[in-house]
Amino acid sequence: MIEIKNLTKSFGDMLVWEDVSFKIEDGETIAVIGRSGTGKSVLLKHLNALLYPDSGEVLIDGKCIFELSYTELRKVRQRFGILFQGGALFDSINTFENIAFPLRYFTDQSEEEIEHNVHEALDMVNLESVGSKSTAELSGGMRKRVGLARAIILKPDYLLYDEPTSGLDPKTSGEINELIITMADSLDITSIVITHDMHSVLEVAETVAFLDDQKLSWFGKKDDMQNSDNKQLLDFITASEYQIKPN
Amino acid sequence: MRGVKELGHYAQLLYQALRSSTEISTYRKNLFHEFVKIGYESIPIIFLVGIFTGAVMTLQTAYQLDTDIYPSDIIGSIVAQSIIIELAAVISALVLAGKVGARISTELGTMRVSEQIDALESMGFNSVSFLVVPRILSGIFMFPILYITAAVFGIIGGVIAGAVDGILPVAEFMKGARAFFFESDIIFGLIKSIVFGFVITSVSCYKGYYAFGGAEGVGTATTQATVLSCIFVLLADFALAAILL
Numbered sequence: 001m002i003e004i005k006n007l008t009k010s011f012g013d014m015l016v017w018e019d020v021s022f023k024i025e026d027g028e029t030i031a032v033i034g035r036s037g038t039g040k041s042v043l044l045k046h047l048n049a050l051l052y053p054d055s056g057e058v059l060i061d062g063k064c065i066f067e068l069s070y071t072e073l074r075k076v077r078q079r080f081g082i083l084f085q086g087g088a089l090f091d092s093i094n095t096f097e098n099i100a101f102p103l104r105y106f107t108d109q110s111e112e113e114i115e116h117n118v119h120e121a122l123d124m125v126n127l128e129s130v131g132s133k134s135t136a137e138l139s140g141g142m143r144k145r146v147g148l149a150r151a152i153i154l155k156p157d158y159l160l161y162d163e164p165t166s167g168l169d170p171k172t173s174g175e176i177n178e179l180i181i182t183m184a185d186s187l188d189i190t191s192i193v194i195t196h197d198m199h200s201v202l203e204v205a206e207t208v209a210f211l212d213d214q215k216l217s218w219f220g221k222k223d224d225m226q227n228s229d230n231k232q233l234l235d236f237i238t239a240s241e242y243q244i245k246p247n
Numbered sequence: 248m249r250g251v252k253e254l255g256h257y258a259q260l261l262y263q264a265l266r267s268s269t270e271i272s273t274y275r276k277n278l279f280h281e282f283v284k285i286g287y288e289s290i291p292i293i294f295l296v297g298i299f300t301g302a303v304m305t306l307q308t309a310y311q312l313d314t315d316i317y318p319s320d321i322i323g324s325i326v327a328q329s330i331i332i333e334l335a336a337v338i339s340a341l342v343l344a345g346k347v348g349a350r351i352s353t354e355l356g357t358m359r360v361s362e363q364i365d366a367l368e369s370m371g372f373n374s375v376s377f378l379v380v381p382r383i384l385s386g387i388f389m390f391p392i393l394y395i396t397a398a399v400f401g402i403i404g405g406v407i408a409g410a411v412d413g414i415l416p417v418a419e420f421m422k423g424a425r426a427f428f429f430e431s432d433i434i435f436g437l438i439k440s441i442v443f444g445f446v447i448t449s450v451s452c453y454k455g456y457y458a459f460g461g462a463e464g465v466g467t468a469t470t471q472a473t474v475l476s477c478i479f480v481l482l483a484d485f486a487l488a489a490i491l492l
Contacts, residue, residue, distance in 0.1 A: 088366035
Protein backbone atom coordinates (compact mmCIF):
# COMPACT_ATOMS: atom_id res chain seq x y z
CA MET A 1 0.00 0.00 0.00
CA ILE A 2 1.12 3.55 -0.75
CA GLU A 3 0.15 6.20 1.75
CA ILE A 4 0.69 9.88 1.01
CA LYS A 5 0.64 11.99 4.17
CA ASN A 6 0.51 15.78 4.35
CA LEU A 7 2.71 16.26 1.30
CA THR A 8 3.67 19.85 0.46
CA LYS A 9 5.85 20.89 -2.45
CA SER A 10 7.01 24.22 -3.83
CA PHE A 11 9.65 25.30 -6.34
CA GLY A 12 11.27 28.42 -4.93
CA ASP A 13 8.44 30.79 -4.05
CA MET A 14 5.90 28.93 -6.16
CA LEU A 15 3.68 26.57 -4.17
CA VAL A 16 2.66 23.52 -6.22
CA TRP A 17 0.30 21.98 -3.66
CA GLU A 18 0.11 21.59 0.10
CA ASP A 19 -1.09 19.06 2.63
CA VAL A 20 -1.95 16.36 0.09
CA SER A 21 -2.97 13.08 1.75
CA PHE A 22 -4.52 9.89 0.37
CA LYS A 23 -4.01 6.14 0.27
CA ILE A 24 -3.59 3.79 -2.67
CA GLU A 25 -4.59 0.21 -1.86
CA ASP A 26 -2.75 -2.76 -3.38
CA GLY A 27 -4.19 -3.81 -6.72
CA GLU A 28 -6.13 -0.59 -7.11
CA THR A 29 -6.08 1.64 -10.21
CA ILE A 30 -6.18 5.30 -9.30
CA ALA A 31 -6.32 8.30 -11.63
CA VAL A 32 -4.81 11.60 -10.56
CA ILE A 33 -6.56 14.31 -12.56
CA GLY A 34 -6.44 18.08 -12.76
CA ARG A 35 -5.81 20.94 -15.11
CA SER A 36 -2.42 21.51 -16.72
CA GLY A 37 0.06 22.96 -14.24
CA THR A 38 -1.62 21.62 -11.10
CA GLY A 39 1.38 19.44 -10.30
CA LYS A 40 0.13 15.98 -11.29
CA SER A 41 3.47 14.85 -12.71
CA VAL A 42 5.25 16.44 -9.75
CA LEU A 43 3.11 14.30 -7.43
CA LEU A 44 3.92 11.18 -9.48
CA LYS A 45 7.65 11.84 -9.13
CA HIS A 46 7.29 11.94 -5.34
CA LEU A 47 5.92 8.39 -5.26
CA ASN A 48 9.37 6.90 -5.89
CA ALA A 49 11.39 9.86 -4.62
CA LEU A 50 12.49 11.23 -7.98
CA LEU A 51 11.51 14.50 -6.29
CA TYR A 52 11.55 15.29 -2.57
CA PRO A 53 8.82 17.31 -0.84
CA ASP A 54 9.17 20.36 1.39
CA SER A 55 7.33 18.39 4.05
CA GLY A 56 5.21 15.28 4.39
CA GLU A 57 5.68 11.56 3.80
CA VAL A 58 5.15 8.86 1.21
CA LEU A 59 4.90 5.50 2.96
CA ILE A 60 5.41 2.30 1.00
CA ASP A 61 4.31 -0.65 3.10
CA GLY A 62 4.63 1.59 6.15
CA LYS A 63 8.14 2.94 5.45
CA CYS A 64 8.73 6.57 4.46
CA ILE A 65 10.77 6.52 1.27
CA PHE A 66 12.29 9.95 1.91
CA GLU A 67 14.08 8.60 4.98
CA LEU A 68 15.70 5.66 3.17
CA SER A 69 19.39 5.52 2.30
CA TYR A 70 20.15 5.76 -1.42
CA THR A 71 20.89 2.01 -1.54
CA GLU A 72 17.55 1.18 0.13
CA LEU A 73 15.74 3.68 -2.09
CA ARG A 74 17.10 2.03 -5.24
CA LYS A 75 15.62 -1.29 -4.09
CA VAL A 76 12.24 0.38 -3.52
CA ARG A 77 12.44 2.05 -6.94
CA GLN A 78 12.85 -1.36 -8.56
CA ARG A 79 9.35 -2.17 -7.31
CA PHE A 80 8.04 0.60 -9.57
CA GLY A 81 7.67 0.77 -13.32
CA ILE A 82 7.07 4.17 -14.90
CA LEU A 83 5.65 5.00 -18.29
CA PHE A 84 6.94 8.52 -18.91
CA GLN A 85 5.01 11.03 -20.96
CA GLY A 86 7.34 10.86 -23.97
CA GLY A 87 8.40 7.26 -23.33
CA ALA A 88 11.88 8.35 -22.09
CA LEU A 89 13.43 5.65 -24.27
CA PHE A 90 17.23 5.62 -24.43
CA ASP A 91 18.00 6.87 -27.91
CA SER A 92 21.55 5.49 -27.99
CA ILE A 93 20.27 1.88 -28.13
CA ASN A 94 17.59 0.13 -30.19
CA THR A 95 14.11 -0.86 -29.08
CA PHE A 96 15.02 -4.41 -28.05
CA GLU A 97 17.94 -3.18 -25.94
CA ASN A 98 15.72 -0.55 -24.30
CA ILE A 99 13.40 -3.25 -23.02
CA ALA A 100 16.24 -5.64 -22.18
CA PHE A 101 18.17 -2.87 -20.37
CA PRO A 102 16.88 -3.51 -16.80
CA LEU A 103 17.24 -7.28 -17.27
CA ARG A 104 20.89 -6.96 -18.29
CA TYR A 105 21.79 -4.88 -15.25
CA PHE A 106 19.54 -6.25 -12.52
CA THR A 107 19.27 -9.94 -13.33
CA ASP A 108 21.70 -12.66 -14.34
CA GLN A 109 19.45 -14.01 -17.06
CA SER A 110 21.02 -15.71 -20.08
CA GLU A 111 20.73 -14.16 -23.54
CA GLU A 112 17.97 -16.68 -24.44
CA GLU A 113 15.97 -15.81 -21.32
CA ILE A 114 16.35 -12.08 -21.99
CA GLU A 115 15.20 -12.55 -25.57
CA HIS A 116 12.21 -14.61 -24.42
CA ASN A 117 11.20 -12.06 -21.77
CA VAL A 118 11.56 -9.08 -24.14
CA HIS A 119 9.36 -10.80 -26.76
CA GLU A 120 6.83 -11.68 -24.06
CA ALA A 121 6.73 -8.01 -22.94
CA LEU A 122 6.37 -6.86 -26.55
CA ASP A 123 3.51 -9.35 -27.01
CA MET A 124 1.77 -7.96 -23.93
CA VAL A 125 1.81 -4.45 -25.39
CA ASN A 126 0.71 -5.78 -28.80
CA LEU A 127 3.92 -4.95 -30.61
CA GLU A 128 5.83 -7.28 -32.88
CA SER A 129 8.99 -7.01 -34.96
CA VAL A 130 10.11 -3.63 -33.66
CA GLY A 131 13.06 -4.92 -31.64
CA SER A 132 15.70 -3.99 -34.19
CA LYS A 133 14.24 -0.54 -34.88
CA SER A 134 15.93 2.54 -33.50
CA THR A 135 13.73 4.54 -31.13
CA ALA A 136 13.68 7.43 -33.63
CA GLU A 137 11.74 5.22 -36.05
CA LEU A 138 8.86 4.65 -33.61
CA SER A 139 5.58 6.55 -33.70
CA GLY A 140 4.19 8.25 -30.57
CA GLY A 141 1.92 5.30 -29.76
CA MET A 142 4.70 2.79 -30.35
CA ARG A 143 7.06 4.74 -28.07
CA LYS A 144 4.47 4.55 -25.28
CA ARG A 145 4.04 0.81 -25.81
CA VAL A 146 7.80 0.20 -25.79
CA GLY A 147 8.07 2.39 -22.67
CA LEU A 148 5.34 0.27 -21.10
CA ALA A 149 7.10 -2.97 -22.10
CA ARG A 150 10.27 -1.69 -20.43
CA ALA A 151 8.30 -0.60 -17.34
CA ILE A 152 6.83 -4.08 -16.80
CA ILE A 153 9.90 -6.15 -17.69
CA LEU A 154 11.02 -6.51 -14.05
CA LYS A 155 7.43 -7.34 -12.98
CA PRO A 156 6.95 -4.33 -10.68
CA ASP A 157 4.40 -4.04 -7.87
CA TYR A 158 3.42 -0.50 -8.87
CA LEU A 159 3.00 0.95 -12.34
CA LEU A 160 2.97 4.72 -12.76
CA TYR A 161 1.62 6.25 -15.97
CA ASP A 162 2.40 9.89 -16.74
CA GLU A 163 -0.15 11.17 -19.28
CA PRO A 164 -0.31 7.82 -21.10
CA THR A 165 -2.71 9.04 -23.81
CA SER A 166 -1.46 12.58 -24.38
CA GLY A 167 -0.62 13.36 -28.00
CA LEU A 168 -2.26 10.19 -29.30
CA ASP A 169 -5.21 9.82 -31.66
CA PRO A 170 -8.49 8.54 -30.10
CA LYS A 171 -8.06 4.98 -31.42
CA THR A 172 -4.51 4.63 -30.12
CA SER A 173 -5.57 6.26 -26.84
CA GLY A 174 -8.29 3.60 -26.51
CA GLU A 175 -5.72 0.87 -27.14
CA ILE A 176 -3.40 2.30 -24.47
CA ASN A 177 -6.33 2.43 -22.02
CA GLU A 178 -7.07 -1.22 -22.75
CA LEU A 179 -3.43 -2.02 -22.10
CA ILE A 180 -3.58 -0.27 -18.71
CA ILE A 181 -6.57 -2.43 -17.76
CA THR A 182 -4.87 -5.57 -19.08
CA MET A 183 -1.69 -4.82 -17.12
CA ALA A 184 -3.61 -4.24 -13.90
CA ASP A 185 -5.61 -7.46 -14.32
CA SER A 186 -3.01 -9.85 -15.69
CA LEU A 187 -0.03 -8.70 -13.61
CA ASP A 188 -2.03 -7.83 -10.48
CA ILE A 189 -0.35 -4.43 -10.38
CA THR A 190 -1.27 -1.28 -8.48
CA SER A 191 -1.63 1.44 -11.11
CA ILE A 192 -1.43 5.20 -10.72
CA VAL A 193 -2.47 7.09 -13.84
CA ILE A 194 -1.74 10.80 -14.23
CA THR A 195 -4.08 12.22 -16.83
CA HIS A 196 -6.43 14.99 -17.83
CA ASP A 197 -8.16 12.73 -20.33
CA MET A 198 -11.61 11.97 -18.83
CA HIS A 199 -12.17 9.14 -21.30
CA SER A 200 -9.10 7.47 -19.88
CA VAL A 201 -10.31 8.07 -16.31
CA LEU A 202 -13.70 6.54 -17.03
CA GLU A 203 -12.19 3.51 -18.71
CA VAL A 204 -9.36 2.58 -16.36
CA ALA A 205 -9.77 4.12 -12.91
CA GLU A 206 -11.51 2.84 -9.78
CA THR A 207 -10.53 5.79 -7.61
CA VAL A 208 -9.91 9.42 -8.54
CA ALA A 209 -7.76 12.13 -6.92
CA PHE A 210 -8.47 15.64 -8.22
CA LEU A 211 -5.77 18.30 -7.81
CA ASP A 212 -6.89 21.91 -8.01
CA ASP A 213 -6.18 25.23 -6.36
CA GLN A 214 -2.85 23.99 -4.92
CA LYS A 215 -4.43 21.17 -2.94
CA LEU A 216 -6.14 17.78 -3.20
CA SER A 217 -9.55 19.15 -4.02
CA TRP A 218 -11.46 15.85 -4.18
CA PHE A 219 -10.74 12.17 -3.56
CA GLY A 220 -13.12 9.27 -3.94
CA LYS A 221 -14.53 6.47 -6.07
CA LYS A 222 -14.96 7.18 -9.75
CA ASP A 223 -18.69 6.54 -9.63
CA ASP A 224 -19.13 9.18 -6.92
CA MET A 225 -17.64 11.97 -9.03
CA GLN A 226 -20.91 12.86 -10.70
CA ASN A 227 -22.67 13.25 -7.33
CA SER A 228 -19.97 15.46 -5.90
CA ASP A 229 -20.75 19.01 -4.86
CA ASN A 230 -17.18 20.06 -5.73
CA LYS A 231 -17.75 22.77 -8.33
CA GLN A 232 -14.17 22.70 -9.68
CA LEU A 233 -14.39 18.94 -10.19
CA LEU A 234 -17.73 19.20 -11.96
CA ASP A 235 -16.41 22.02 -14.12
CA PHE A 236 -13.40 19.89 -15.01
CA ILE A 237 -15.56 16.90 -15.88
CA THR A 238 -18.14 18.80 -17.88
CA ALA A 239 -15.43 20.68 -19.79
CA SER A 240 -14.15 17.37 -21.15
CA GLU A 241 -15.03 16.06 -24.56
CA TYR A 242 -17.31 13.42 -23.06
CA GLN A 243 -19.66 15.79 -21.26
CA ILE A 244 -20.57 13.78 -18.17
CA LYS A 245 -23.57 15.63 -16.80
CA PRO A 246 -23.89 15.84 -13.03
CA ASN A 247 -27.02 14.26 -11.55
CA MET B 248 25.18 34.23 -4.59
CA ARG B 249 24.12 32.21 -7.61
CA GLY B 250 27.76 31.36 -8.32
CA VAL B 251 28.22 30.01 -4.79
CA LYS B 252 25.08 27.91 -5.13
CA GLU B 253 26.29 26.51 -8.46
CA LEU B 254 29.68 25.74 -6.96
CA GLY B 255 27.91 23.87 -4.15
CA HIS B 256 25.90 21.79 -6.66
CA TYR B 257 29.06 21.10 -8.66
CA ALA B 258 30.90 19.94 -5.51
CA GLN B 259 27.91 17.79 -4.58
CA LEU B 260 27.93 16.09 -8.00
CA LEU B 261 31.68 15.45 -7.71
CA TYR B 262 31.19 13.95 -4.25
CA GLN B 263 28.43 11.69 -5.58
CA ALA B 264 30.67 10.70 -8.50
CA LEU B 265 33.53 9.90 -6.13
CA ARG B 266 31.27 7.76 -3.95
CA SER B 267 29.78 6.04 -7.00
CA SER B 268 33.16 5.28 -8.55
CA THR B 269 33.27 1.97 -6.66
CA GLU B 270 30.26 0.67 -8.62
CA ILE B 271 32.49 -0.51 -11.45
CA SER B 272 29.98 -3.01 -12.84
CA THR B 273 27.49 -0.16 -13.45
CA TYR B 274 29.80 1.93 -15.61
CA ARG B 275 32.38 -0.53 -17.00
CA LYS B 276 30.68 -0.80 -20.40
CA ASN B 277 30.17 2.97 -20.67
CA LEU B 278 33.80 3.57 -19.68
CA PHE B 279 35.13 1.77 -22.76
CA HIS B 280 32.56 3.56 -24.90
CA GLU B 281 33.79 6.91 -23.55
CA PHE B 282 37.45 5.94 -24.04
CA VAL B 283 36.63 5.58 -27.72
CA LYS B 284 34.51 8.75 -27.91
CA ILE B 285 36.83 11.03 -25.92
CA GLY B 286 40.16 9.45 -26.83
CA TYR B 287 40.20 7.61 -30.13
CA GLU B 288 37.71 9.86 -31.95
CA SER B 289 39.63 13.00 -30.93
CA ILE B 290 42.92 11.87 -32.49
CA PRO B 291 42.25 13.38 -35.97
CA ILE B 292 41.56 16.89 -34.59
CA ILE B 293 44.50 16.63 -32.18
CA PHE B 294 46.72 15.56 -35.09
CA LEU B 295 45.72 18.71 -37.02
CA VAL B 296 46.07 20.96 -33.96
CA GLY B 297 49.55 19.52 -33.25
CA ILE B 298 50.89 19.71 -36.80
CA PHE B 299 49.74 23.28 -37.45
CA THR B 300 50.67 24.62 -34.00
CA GLY B 301 54.21 23.28 -34.41
CA ALA B 302 54.51 24.56 -37.99
CA VAL B 303 53.28 28.07 -37.20
CA MET B 304 55.40 28.20 -34.05
CA THR B 305 58.53 27.40 -36.09
CA LEU B 306 57.79 30.02 -38.74
CA GLN B 307 57.03 32.73 -36.17
CA THR B 308 60.05 31.92 -33.99
CA ALA B 309 62.33 32.04 -37.04
CA TYR B 310 60.81 35.38 -37.98
CA GLN B 311 61.36 36.81 -34.49
CA LEU B 312 64.97 35.51 -34.24
CA ASP B 313 65.98 36.57 -37.72
CA THR B 314 69.40 37.91 -36.65
CA ASP B 315 72.91 36.45 -36.52
CA ILE B 316 73.06 36.74 -32.73
CA TYR B 317 71.44 33.34 -32.05
CA PRO B 318 72.44 29.96 -33.47
CA SER B 319 69.64 28.66 -35.70
CA ASP B 320 69.14 25.45 -33.64
CA ILE B 321 67.74 27.63 -30.84
CA ILE B 322 64.51 27.67 -32.90
CA GLY B 323 64.19 23.89 -32.36
CA SER B 324 64.73 24.38 -28.61
CA ILE B 325 62.11 27.10 -28.30
CA VAL B 326 59.52 25.34 -30.43
CA ALA B 327 59.91 21.92 -28.79
CA GLN B 328 59.94 23.25 -25.25
CA SER B 329 56.97 25.57 -25.81
CA ILE B 330 54.99 22.71 -27.29
CA ILE B 331 55.85 20.26 -24.50
CA ILE B 332 55.35 22.68 -21.61
CA GLU B 333 52.41 24.74 -22.82
CA LEU B 334 50.95 24.54 -26.26
CA ALA B 335 50.25 20.81 -26.67
CA ALA B 336 48.30 20.71 -23.41
CA VAL B 337 46.50 24.06 -23.53
CA ILE B 338 45.55 24.32 -27.20
CA SER B 339 44.41 20.68 -27.21
CA ALA B 340 42.35 21.33 -24.09
CA LEU B 341 40.68 24.40 -25.60
CA VAL B 342 39.82 22.47 -28.75
CA LEU B 343 38.59 19.50 -26.71
CA ALA B 344 36.46 21.81 -24.54
CA GLY B 345 34.50 22.43 -27.73
CA LYS B 346 34.50 18.89 -29.08
CA VAL B 347 34.29 16.73 -25.95
CA GLY B 348 32.68 19.23 -23.56
CA ALA B 349 29.90 20.17 -25.96
CA ARG B 350 29.15 16.52 -26.73
CA ILE B 351 28.96 15.56 -23.05
CA SER B 352 26.74 18.46 -22.01
CA THR B 353 24.43 18.03 -25.01
CA GLU B 354 24.08 14.28 -24.45
CA LEU B 355 23.38 14.53 -20.74
CA GLY B 356 21.21 17.64 -21.18
CA THR B 357 19.04 15.90 -23.76
CA MET B 358 18.78 12.86 -21.49
CA ARG B 359 17.70 15.13 -18.65
CA VAL B 360 15.00 17.09 -20.50
CA SER B 361 13.61 13.96 -22.20
CA GLU B 362 13.37 12.25 -18.78
CA GLN B 363 15.89 9.53 -19.69
CA ILE B 364 17.87 10.28 -16.50
CA ASP B 365 14.63 10.04 -14.48
CA ALA B 366 13.95 6.73 -16.23
CA LEU B 367 17.37 5.43 -15.18
CA GLU B 368 16.84 6.53 -11.58
CA SER B 369 13.33 5.12 -11.49
CA MET B 370 14.67 1.70 -12.52
CA GLY B 371 16.98 1.78 -9.50
CA PHE B 372 20.10 2.87 -11.37
CA ASN B 373 22.63 5.24 -9.89
CA SER B 374 22.60 7.68 -12.81
CA VAL B 375 25.72 9.48 -11.59
CA SER B 376 27.65 6.23 -11.60
CA PHE B 377 26.22 5.23 -14.97
CA LEU B 378 26.64 8.56 -16.80
CA VAL B 379 29.00 10.92 -14.99
CA VAL B 380 31.74 8.65 -13.59
CA PRO B 381 32.78 7.03 -16.91
CA ARG B 382 32.97 10.42 -18.64
CA ILE B 383 35.17 12.00 -15.96
CA LEU B 384 37.42 8.92 -15.76
CA SER B 385 37.77 8.91 -19.54
CA GLY B 386 38.82 12.57 -19.44
CA ILE B 387 41.43 11.81 -16.78
CA PHE B 388 42.82 8.79 -18.68
CA MET B 389 42.50 9.97 -22.28
CA PHE B 390 43.68 13.60 -22.11
CA PRO B 391 47.30 12.64 -21.27
CA ILE B 392 47.35 10.34 -24.32
CA LEU B 393 45.96 13.16 -26.46
CA TYR B 394 48.56 15.52 -24.98
CA ILE B 395 51.40 13.18 -25.98
CA THR B 396 49.84 12.88 -29.46
CA ALA B 397 49.62 16.67 -29.80
CA ALA B 398 53.21 17.13 -28.57
CA VAL B 399 54.65 14.51 -30.95
CA PHE B 400 52.79 15.87 -33.97
CA GLY B 401 53.58 19.45 -32.89
CA ILE B 402 57.30 18.73 -33.03
CA ILE B 403 56.88 16.86 -36.33
CA GLY B 404 54.96 19.88 -37.70
CA GLY B 405 57.76 22.19 -36.56
CA VAL B 406 60.41 19.98 -38.15
CA ILE B 407 58.50 19.80 -41.45
CA ALA B 408 57.82 23.59 -41.57
CA GLY B 409 61.48 24.34 -40.82
CA ALA B 410 62.74 21.98 -43.50
CA VAL B 411 60.18 22.87 -46.18
CA ASP B 412 60.60 26.63 -45.68
CA GLY B 413 64.40 26.31 -45.66
CA ILE B 414 64.69 27.88 -42.19
CA LEU B 415 66.71 25.09 -40.60
CA PRO B 416 67.51 21.48 -41.50
CA VAL B 417 65.92 18.59 -39.60
CA ALA B 418 69.18 17.67 -37.85
CA GLU B 419 69.62 21.21 -36.47
CA PHE B 420 66.01 21.39 -35.29
CA MET B 421 66.42 18.09 -33.42
CA LYS B 422 69.81 19.16 -32.02
CA GLY B 423 68.18 22.26 -30.54
CA ALA B 424 65.16 20.31 -29.31
CA ARG B 425 67.39 17.78 -27.52
CA ALA B 426 69.59 20.46 -25.96
CA PHE B 427 66.78 21.80 -23.80
CA PHE B 428 64.75 18.61 -23.34
CA PHE B 429 63.93 17.85 -19.70
CA GLU B 430 61.81 14.89 -18.59
CA SER B 431 60.25 17.10 -15.93
CA ASP B 432 58.70 19.22 -18.70
CA ILE B 433 56.81 16.19 -19.98
CA ILE B 434 55.66 15.32 -16.47
CA PHE B 435 54.45 18.91 -16.09
CA GLY B 436 52.54 18.64 -19.39
CA LEU B 437 51.02 15.32 -18.31
CA ILE B 438 49.86 16.77 -14.97
CA LYS B 439 48.30 19.68 -16.82
CA SER B 440 46.49 17.42 -19.25
CA ILE B 441 45.08 15.27 -16.42
CA VAL B 442 43.78 18.42 -14.67
CA PHE B 443 42.34 19.77 -17.94
CA GLY B 444 40.68 16.43 -18.68
CA PHE B 445 39.06 16.43 -15.27
CA VAL B 446 37.97 20.08 -15.50
CA ILE B 447 36.41 19.81 -18.97
CA THR B 448 34.55 16.54 -18.40
CA SER B 449 33.34 17.37 -14.89
CA VAL B 450 32.11 20.88 -15.78
CA SER B 451 30.36 19.54 -18.90
CA CYS B 452 28.77 16.67 -16.96
CA TYR B 453 27.56 19.11 -14.33
CA LYS B 454 26.01 21.50 -16.85
CA GLY B 455 24.37 18.68 -18.83
CA TYR B 456 23.19 16.67 -15.82
CA TYR B 457 21.34 19.64 -14.34
CA ALA B 458 20.05 21.09 -17.64
CA PHE B 459 16.41 22.13 -17.74
CA GLY B 460 13.96 23.86 -20.06
CA GLY B 461 13.78 21.82 -23.27
CA ALA B 462 15.89 22.43 -26.37
CA GLU B 463 16.75 25.98 -25.36
CA GLY B 464 17.88 24.76 -21.94
CA VAL B 465 20.16 22.16 -23.53
CA GLY B 466 21.61 24.86 -25.81
CA THR B 467 22.27 27.13 -22.83
CA ALA B 468 23.86 24.27 -20.87
CA THR B 469 26.13 23.41 -23.79
CA THR B 470 27.24 27.01 -24.30
CA GLN B 471 27.92 27.45 -20.58
CA ALA B 472 29.79 24.13 -20.42
CA THR B 473 32.08 25.11 -23.29
CA VAL B 474 32.74 28.66 -22.08
CA LEU B 475 33.26 27.64 -18.44
CA SER B 476 35.54 24.77 -19.47
CA CYS B 477 37.74 27.17 -21.45
CA ILE B 478 37.88 29.66 -18.59
CA PHE B 479 38.72 26.97 -16.00
CA VAL B 480 41.38 25.49 -18.29
CA LEU B 481 43.10 28.88 -18.52
CA LEU B 482 42.80 29.46 -14.76
CA ALA B 483 44.13 25.97 -14.01
CA ASP B 484 46.97 26.53 -16.48
CA PHE B 485 48.02 29.67 -14.64
CA ALA B 486 47.68 28.07 -11.22
CA LEU B 487 49.72 24.99 -12.22
CA ALA B 488 52.44 27.15 -13.79
CA ALA B 489 52.65 29.23 -10.60
CA ILE B 490 52.80 26.13 -8.39
CA LEU B 491 54.92 23.70 -10.40
CA LEU B 492 57.40 25.76 -12.43
